[in-house]
Amino acid sequence: MNYEVDEQFLAGALKELVECDSPVGYYPEIHELMERIVGQWGYELYTDRKATAYVRVPGRDASKTVLICAHLDTIGLIVRGINDDGTLRVRMLGGINYHNVEGETCYVHTRKGATIMGQIIHNKHSVHVWEDCRTAPRDEDNMSISIPDCTSPDDVKALGITQGAIVGVDPHYCDIGNGFVMSRHIDDKGSVAALLGELRWLAKTGEKPAFDTIFAFPMFEEIGHGGTFVPEEVEEYVAVDISLIGPDYSSDEHSVAVIASDAKGPYDWNLTNRLIACAEQACDPDKWNTQVCFHYSTDGNAASHAANDIYWGAFGPAVINSHGRERCHIDALAQTEKLCRAYLMGVA
Numbered sequence: 001m002n003y004e005v006d007e008q009f010l011a012g013a014l015k016e017l018v019e020c021d022s023p024v025g026y027y028p029e030i031h032e033l034m035e036r037i038v039g040q041w042g043y044e045l046y047t048d049r050k051a052t053a054y055v056r057v058p059g060r061d062a063s064k065t066v067l068i069c070a071h072l073d074t075i076g077l078i079v080r081g082i083n084d085d086g087t088l089r090v091r092m093l094g095g096i097n098y099h100n101v102e103g104e105t106c107y108v109h110t111r112k113g114a115t116i117m118g119q120i121i122h123n124k125h126s127v128h129v130w131e132d133c134r135t136a137p138r139d140e141d142n143m144s145i146s147i148p149d150c151t152s153p154d155d156v157k158a159l160g161i162t163q164g165a166i167v168g169v170d171p172h173y174c175d176i177g178n179g180f181v182m183s184r185h186i187d188d189k190g191s192v193a194a195l196l197g198e199l200r201w202l203a204k205t206g207e208k209p210a211f212d213t214i215f216a217f218p219m220f221e222e223i224g225h226g227g228t229f230v231p232e233e234v235e236e237y238v239a240v241d242i243s244l245i246g247p248d249y250s251s252d253e254h255s256v257a258v259i260a261s262d263a264k265g266p267y268d269w270n271l272t273n274r275l276i277a278c279a280e281q282a283c284d285p286d287k288w289n290t291q292v293c294f295h296y297s298t299d300g301n302a303a304s305h306a307a308n309d310i311y312w313g314a315f316g317p318a319v320i321n322s323h324g325r326e327r328c329h330i331d332a333l334a335q336t337e338k339l340c341r342a343y344l345m346g347v348a
Contacts, residue, residue, distance in 0.1 A: 021168035023076020070191035071221035087144035094222030175252035210346025227299025227304035240298030277348035
């Protein structure tokens, strides 16, 4: 089996994906981008009522159907009210860490289709004004979005901003030039790039996966229910999502990890063992590992806990500073794509 991957494609796809705003529930732009990307290789993208996008690829064996997914949604915010000074009160969509979005530029997507740039600020935003600026809590009661030149609710409403507008955080993508990328939303657009790399490889080589395969791209993973609907014919559900770096994890930014268990419990024993065997076949020996992840879950366990009759597993690229401005090496995406290929082609 040939496990060569196009790292230049992976890097370009990651940049294009993270720079296309898709906070939880806001899918128009990312679906348009995905349709354009997969369409150039002859695939048809379609969606269900949960805004999960799909690409179906016939396999060598039609006796079963497997699904491999990577979520398109990113953490974000939703407008819940307008303050007297024209700033916006918000609620989080997914696991926002307000400490690392303070001062960040953002994009407010209105219900009428407009996009307005703003800035996420603390209500006591200046050390030159408030004595307790440094110590005041960073939470939903103390953070707001400031829109330039808006100083009253009427100013905000004139722009079409209402309760329910969805807010994306500026990714600030940066390619350092040595293989490292710093950007928000590598979770999980790094994994999406790896799946796109495999769709491209299948189209260019004419290879077929071992079984009929559904590539799925959910939109609600960050709030826990992206994978809860599974097409009836699916027997195996594999989520490709970030893996972790820290004291409990023998990983670094060059690696992919097979997730054995997460906050919701263990993944299927046999499928996880098969993914480990695939990693042994396809990945560089020092660039893969297994993990037991806390404070973390994936669409794979969401699909299982929703009582779908499936085997379920997960793996993905290691990312530092998760849910902040993240960082990984292109090696991690390449190892992830290699593991994808080994699984899809049925090498173990």
